[in-house]
Amino acid sequence: MRIALLGGTGDLGEGLAVRLASHTDHEVVIGSRDPDAAHDAADAYRATVADHGRDVKVTGFENAMATDRADVVVLAVPPYTVADTVDSVAGGLREGNVIVTPAAGMCRDDDGAHAHLPSAGSVTALVAEAAPAGVDVVGAFHSLPAGRLADLDAELGIDTLLVGDDDRAKRVVSGIVDDVDGLRALDAGELANAAEVESLTPLLLNVARQNDARDLGVSFR
Numbered sequence: 001m002r003i004a005l006l007g008g009t010g011d012l013g014e015g016l017a018v019r020l021a022s023h024t025d026h027e028v029v030i031g032s033r034d035p036d037a038a039h040d041a042a043d044a045y046r047a048t049v050a051d052h053g054r055d056v057k058v059t060g061f062e063n064a065m066a067t068d069r070a071d072v073v074v075l076a077v078p079p080y081t082v083a084d085t086v087d088s089v090a091g092g093l094r095e096g097n098v099i100v101t102p103a104a105g106m107c108r109d110d111d112g113a114h115a116h117l118p119s120a121g122s123v124t125a126l127v128a129e130a131a132p133a134g135v136d137v138v139g140a141f142h143s144l145p146a147g148r149l150a151d152l153d154a155e156l157g158i159d160t161l162l163v164g165d166d167d168r169a170k171r172v173v174s175g176i177v178d179d180v181d182g183l184r185a186l187d188a189g190e191l192a193n194a195a196e197v198e199s200l201t202p203l204l205l206n207v208a209r210q211n212d213a214r215d216l217g218v219s220f221r
């Protein structure tokens, strides 16, 4: 499968790219608003994976070009940019494509991070509103710690929750997640449950801050 990571130059993009490239046979394409940045990031990620013994192809393009011919498109961009990012690549999206959104609506103050959901109800719902007809949206990866993903020597042993209205799309994303050693996908239900899933992100940030911990993930047992 061809997986485009839009905003793949950022922290989550890096973590997902090196794990997918190192653990799976999926084709990883880095997207950016700047094609040179995408190209440089792809080179850097490929070098990281090669240092860990796997020679893989990772390419980088401007977001719209990265989306072209992708099967799965991950919106690894800030929450307030998701709708504009979908609009900017809509011409390259085809029926049957799956958009994955890891963004959580959140604000911060002196007390910590707090869920701050858009009027659509969740960022996932916002993305679903922006997605062209025939393109399915899955909320996932919200609670994956980017730093731990990017460190290929780090053990994972963590879960990610999936929300969305289309079972086929959730199976596609679940299959990709389960291809990565140490990650497990759990179905958290329909898109209407996205707010609960997205709210896990500020919770994890607050627990990390209060306990002087970094890169926390969750494992449901």
Ligand SMILES: NC(=O)c1ccc[n+]([C@@H]2O[C@H](COP(=O)([O-])OP(=O)(O)OC[C@H]3O[C@@H](n4cnc5c(N)ncnc54)[C@H](OP(=O)(O)O)[C@@H]3O)[C@@H](O)[C@H]2O)c1
Residues within 6 Å of the ligand: 006, 007, 008, 009, 010, 011, 012, 013, 031, 032, 033, 034, 037, 038, 075, 076, 077, 078, 079, 081, 085, 102, 103, 104, 141, 142, 143, 144, 145, 146, 147
């Ligand atoms: N970091 C984590 O541990 C983590 C974990 C789970 C979920 N998430 C979620 O995943 C998403 C990405 O997180 P991140 O930490 O990787 O974010 P980030 O580093 O702040 O941003 C990721 C990329 O988004 C692009 N970007 C920035 N401003 C933009 C704009 N106005 N329009 C379009 N693209 C823009 C940039 O790429 P270019 O400049 O190259 O276009 C940037 O490299 C966020 O929604 C976050 O909530 C993060």
